[in-house]
Amino acid sequence: MRFSIFAVLLVVDSLFAQAPTPAPIPVARDFHGDQVLRSIDELNWRMALSDVSDVDVVTYTSLPVAKPANPTGQGATNPLIIHAMTFVPKKLDRSHGNPLIVLVHGGVHANFVSESIHVVRELVEQGYTVIAPDYRGSTGYGAGFYGAIDYGGREVDDCLEARTFMLERYGFLDPKRVGMMGWSHGGMITLLSIFRNPEQYAVAYAGVPVSDLVARMGYKTESYRAIFSAKNHIGKTAEEDVQEYLRRSPMTYVSKLNTPLLIHTNTNDEDVNVLEVQRLISALKAEGKKFEYKIYENAPGGHHFNRVDTKLARESRAEIYKFLAQYLKPVKP
Secondary structure, three states: OOOOOOHHHHHHHHOOOOOOOEOOOOOOHHHHHHHHHHHHHHHHHHHHHOEEEEEEEEEEOOOOOOOEEEEEEEOOOOOEEEEEEEEEEOOOOOOOOOOEEEEEEEOOOOOOOHHHHHHHHHHHHHHEEEEEEOOOOOOHHHHHHHHOOOOOOOHHHHHHHHHHHHHHHHHEEEOOOOOOOOEOHHHHHHHHHHOOOHOOOOOEEOOOOOHHHHHHHHOHHHHHHHHHHHOOOOOOOOOOHHHHHHHHOOOHHHOOOOEEEEEEOOOOOOOOOOHHHHHHHHHHHHOOOEEEEEEEEOOHHHHHHHOHHHHHHHHHHHHHHHHHHHHHHOOOO
């Protein structure tokens, strides 16, 4: 299948709905360029995985914008429209129940990029159906959606609604065999999801997860901290409202863990310092929680050590898949 850049540009303007206007965004950004790149990425997904998977772009609704610029304005309380990519194995036997994985992308502002193609292929080949939501704040959907970010808040609900959407749409998915996985900020959303809604997920994997926003604000740069204190984001610094940062941190909810969980971290992670994840692990142990974890020592790749396509990364992902398969029971584990 061949696609031209001209075809991509033709669909860009009609592909992305704008969210109700949130608080102003205090940064300059090429939102149209983001949309073009998102469209190209979607085509990459289709071309790369069409041999093993039915690939689709879907939309569903979630909670309204958390901080609309005009709370009483037209559409301010409308459900927010969320885009997601779905992958259904072509050879899947749809006559009985099958497992589902909600795969959550990372980044404060990012989207589900096609550099993860090999990971999705590995999941699909095992027999997993996958949905990857571009939750509020993701790039590629215009200024309104970007500014609707609710870090550690309603973005978690957006991912829960992805689960609901798939179970309603596909009768061959087993609601008791839904897993969740993500790296970095996606790992954070995974943790918050199973802490808040443990009955909805059979198992979870959190790779190099953001775990403690208060500690994170302490070791990150001023420019990074400014993203969070911006008006369209949390709106205050951790110093000004430490409780709000704690409310959005997985560390705060470790006592609620009731879902089988595997955590990976890496001592040379240049983004999520290993100390942040070690604090999470220690807190879970202090609560007497049963979970599994592994701390890799200076694994090549740093923050991305087991997402690249190296031998070590493939071995690490094999550990993940073995753990997930115990609870999700795919047809080809």
